[in-house]
């Protein structure tokens with residue numbers, strides 16, 4: 674099983690879009706589980722558009738993290754990909770839990786118990802540093818960091834790298850990371866940001882996901898990308914890059 678956490682502390686940096694279409698291209702290579710760890714529940718809406726919030730009130734990512742539900746109770750099959758749904762009440766997690774350690778251990782235990790069932794796990798995270806982010810970073814073998822062209826891009830990336838370093842020292846587990854440029858144009862301003870990103874040591878910058886109206890509209894309509902289209906190919910290449918980046922020796926569960 675290979676676990677990819679999609680993260681960037683900056684809001685609106687294409688995390689959910691990346692998690693959705695990467696999950697789809699990974700699911701063509703092996704059974705995939707998607708975990709929605711953002712209270713905005715964009716992935717839950719995409720994969721389970723007809724879900725009634727009442728039906729998951731006591732079976733969702735929050736109840737899993739708190740040890741109140743087992744992993745088999747919270748997984749729902751959706752669009753060929755299984756999903757652990759999120760809920761607005763995740764916003765209360767920081768008040769209910771005293772720290773992220775227990776939650777991280779619960780998530781690790783949950784993934785260990787399904788490791789023979791899934792080839793890939795993709796986790797979407799919130800655009801801020803919260804306990805759920807720490808837990809999602811903790812279980813990741815690869816932290817995929819989508820970066821969009823804004824004047825805050827490099828600062829936001831550095832904040833996330835700090836967060837990853839803290840998680841590594843907290844749990845003594847080393848993480849692999851990669852940048853995924855999204856929505857970059859040809860302007861000098863955009864290319865300069867990209868060049869600065871590439872100077873950050875030890876973290877590879879992957880092939881760009883282009884700005885595309887069809888990525889935006891298809892995602893909003895809860896549809897997958899058209900097979901063979903340019904955006905579809907971009908995520909297909911991304912799936913191969915992601916698989917290659919995760920060391921085949923680093924089999925889940927990792928030590929730590």
Ligand SMILES: Nc1ncnc2c1ncn2[C@@H]1O[C@H](COP(=O)(O)OP(=O)(O)OP(=O)(O)O)[C@@H](O)[C@H]1O
Pocket residue numbers: 683684685686687688689690691711713715798799800855856882883884885886888889890892
């Ligand atoms: N490659 C792309 N081409 C065009 N639009 C895109 C692309 N990637 C993302 N977008 C659009 O950018 C916006 C932000 O994307 P998304 O919701 O995935 O970001 P996010 O990081 O998950 O945001 P949040 O922090 O709020 O969770 C959305 O409107 C999405 O449709």
Ligand SMILES: [Mg+2]
Pocket residue numbers: 688689690711713715798
């Ligand atoms: Mg999102």
